[in-house]
Amino acid sequence: MKDEADDTTSAPPAALHRVDGPADDPTGELVAIVPAGGAGTRLWPLSRRSRPKFLLDLVGSGRTLLQATVDRLLPLTGDGGVYVVTGVAHAEAVAGQLPELPVANLLAEPSPRDSMAAIALAAAVVEARLGPRVVASFAADHVVPDADRFRDCVRTAVLAARAGYVTTVGIEATGPSTAFGYIERGEELAAVPGAFGVRRFVEKPDAETAAGYLATGRYSWNAGMFVVRTDVLLGHLARLHPELAAGVREIAAAWDTAGRDDVLGRVWPTLERIAIDHAIAEPVAAQGGVAVVPGTFGWDDVGDVDALAGLLSAAGQDDAAAPVVLASSEPGASSGEPGDGAGAPIVVIDSPGALVAPGPDAPAIAVVGLPGVAVVRTGDAILVLSRDAAQDVKGVVDRLRELGRDDLV
Amino acid sequence: MKDEADDTTSAPPAALHRVDGPADDPTGELVAIVPAGGAGTRLWPLSRRSRPKFLLDLVGSGRTLLQATVDRLLPLTGDGGVYVVTGVAHAEAVAGQLPELPVANLLAEPSPRDSMAAIALAAAVVEARLGPRVVASFAADHVVPDADRFRDCVRTAVLAARAGYVTTVGIEATGPSTAFGYIERGEELAAVPGAFGVRRFVEKPDAETAAGYLATGRYSWNAGMFVVRTDVLLGHLARLHPELAAGVREIAAAWDTAGRDDVLGRVWPTLERIAIDHAIAEPVAAQGGVAVVPGTFGWDDVGDVDALAGLLSAAGQDDAAAPVVLASSEPGASSGEPGDGAGAPIVVIDSPGALVAPGPDAPAIAVVGLPGVAVVRTGDAILVLSRDAAQDVKGVVDRLRELGRDDLV
Structure with missing residues (x-):
């Protein structure tokens, strides 16, 4: 051998x-x-x-x-x-x-x-x-x-x-x-x-x-x-x-x-x-x-919300200052288009580089004066973070575990 | 006369x-x-x-x-x-x-x-x-x-x-x-x-x-x-x-x-x-x-969210860096205490001066890396703003009116 x-x-x-x-x-x-x-x-x-x-x-x-x-x-x-x-x-x-x-x-x-x-x-x-x-x-x-x-x-x-x-x-x-x-x-x-x-x-x-x-x-x-x-x-x-x-x-x-x-x-x-x-x-x-x-084929491992926002921004938007809206993260989930007047509206003011992921059955979401913020909503949680701190989301999960809230992680 | x-x-x-x-x-x-x-x-x-x-x-x-x-x-x-x-x-x-x-x-x-x-x-x-x-x-x-x-x-x-x-x-x-x-x-x-x-x-x-x-x-x-x-x-x-x-x-x-x-x-x-x-x-x-x-009797007209956060912070908290949590804004509304492990948890990381108003039947709310942010949630809306921009919330209301969403204002 x-x-x-x-x-x-x-x-x-x-x-x-x-x-x-x-x-x-x-x-x-x-x-x-x-x-x-x-x-x-x-x-x-x-x-x-x-x-x-x-x-x-x-x-x-x-x-x-x-x-x-x-x-x-x-x-x-x-x-x-x-x-x-x-x-x-x-x-x-x-x-x-x-x-x-x-x-x-x-x-x-x-x-x-x-x-x-x-x-x-x-x-x-x-x-x-x-x-x-x-x-x-x-x-x-x-x-x-x-x-x-x-x-x-x-x-x-x-x-x-x-x-x-x-x-x-x-x-x-x-x-x-x-x-x-x-x-x-x-x-x-x-x-x-x-x-x-x-x-x-x-x-x-x-x-x-x-x-x-x-x-x-x-x-x-x-x-x-x-x-x-x-x-x-x-x-x-x-x-x-x-x-x-x-x-x-x-x-x-x-x-x-x-x-x-x-x-x-x-x-x-x-x-x-x-x-x-x-x-x-x-x-x-x-x-x-x-x-x-x-x-070279634009690979991304979407490791955190900042990467996700960058990817969505690069993919679809002409206006770098416009907010990135993640329409849906689950198949079959519904969410409003920004400003369509029918679904839940998303209003973003003075916040270039903002990412909004409204999640299913979204309420109205407004963001004011927070450049580079990410607002990520699901049915049972809301995360608001600076895209610069995207890696620190692990700390939230750790804290939820400490609180005994494994149902949320 | x-x-x-x-x-x-x-x-x-x-x-x-x-x-x-x-x-x-x-x-x-x-x-x-x-x-x-x-x-x-x-x-x-x-x-x-x-x-x-x-x-x-x-x-x-x-x-x-x-x-x-x-x-x-x-x-x-x-x-x-x-x-x-x-x-x-x-x-x-x-x-x-x-x-x-x-x-x-x-x-x-x-x-x-x-x-x-x-x-x-x-x-x-x-x-x-x-x-x-x-x-x-x-x-x-x-x-x-x-x-x-x-x-x-x-x-x-x-x-x-x-x-x-x-x-x-x-x-x-x-x-x-x-x-x-x-x-x-x-x-x-x-x-x-x-x-x-x-x-x-x-x-x-x-x-x-x-x-x-x-x-x-x-x-x-x-x-x-x-x-x-x-x-x-x-x-x-x-x-x-x-x-x-x-x-x-x-x-x-x-x-x-x-x-x-x-x-x-x-x-x-x-x-x-x-x-x-x-x-x-x-x-x-x-x-x-x-x-x-x-x-002199501590009067405040609570004109905006920044004033509200300042008022709550002055009233109740020893730790200026700790987040201010508005327990409830409507009589009878329920919301979780931060970190009690029973209601909806609120986790705030690296965000001194943050205000969180979780609203009724709150989901988990996490804030990361955003000093001076305010997160205000109600049943049908979420506002995320810099407390410095608290006066600009009027712009959100104006925009919602333009969108024909008088139901939200």
């Missing part, structure tokens, strides 16, 4: 198990994996444990983030090519939002075991059903305005994945953000133009470090997007976290049998909790086995 | 019709008049046309401003000595809030004709019923924390009123406010220690002028408080606005007869619309007929 593991450290295990698609479409047999987890605490009160961010239509597009993610991926995979992994608590809501998803493609985790277990399980189930495939994993709660350019990047990433790389799509940094981890790229791959070797992944930096990264021109943001062959992924996992790999293989083997629940109940709680970045991406990058395809 | 009018310009018509009370109580036969009008637009959404400021418990004392005003006056007048003048639209609500008020003491105006008509009508009805009396008029929607000192001032004012002066109670200015008119006093009256002649009334000044007023030590704020004999008041009115005086006399003569509604319907709409300040106080002051009793 040790010798085999050492063998893989020097170079990517390219073409050991070649996965071919149609010659004219490098994603011909691509399977997408969408881990749908995380509450989005900093988007309280829109997001809750019981109503996480991915189930919300945060940008008022008429599709939730999860639905938009699947919409964006289906042209790459074809029908039936998207798998969603989510917690049992949200399985019904996910199925309800994705009627086009085959029931067998919805994998419900009994409990959260972090991203490595979720993605590895899906990869193992896919491989057990279909044989080795290139899989591509994308979070369910990110926003990608330019889906065409996104898909072009993924197609390039699939070529690198076929060649044996754990391939990530790196987001071209538009500023020295301290909210994201960074990916340092090396040389362009000779065999896959547009894909680069990855030197290392780095955690969220301070502002000065981030500015230094940008100045080199070699860094992109890590959005947690991974494109990789199932056999390559599970091979690395077997080498680096053998018990975790064995566990997901055992569960996957039983998945489509009557023994699924038994095996899942016995093995799943024992699986190591670790993120795919730490389990695979970082160590394999150090060994030269990771590639990155840099891309 | 002209000669008579000229005669009165040289000196106050003192003691022409002396009104005596018990020797040991200068307010023995005082009658109080409480004009209850005005919507309080700048306190939207708490105050509305249909729910004006005086009907609200703005300070969370358990009594509305109207009730607190009557409570404050009854020790001066004795039972049955308070009259309230209000619009027909609010007569039922006023009667409901003041079960101790004799039905005959509630005077309903068919339409608003400004303060001179309202006060003169009440004075004329009082005189028709009781003969000449000293009457004292106080707005229904002001806050007076120190009622004992207030009543001491009024007792002194009654002495000056008996002597024939139109007497006002001037509020000792605590700062160069530009929100109030000012009263300039002259010499102390020899016969009434504590009362001074009034040189003039001045309209709301700019800040520089206000600071100059304060520096002289001769100016107090005009709170629209007037103490005067009915015969003196109606005499001045007959001289200065004879048609208005004749009109209210005619209505008052018919008030307690079957002909009231006919006369009211015919005469009231013809009465001149003018404020008592312009009709009586200013011209009579120019003629030497007005006195002022300066007083």
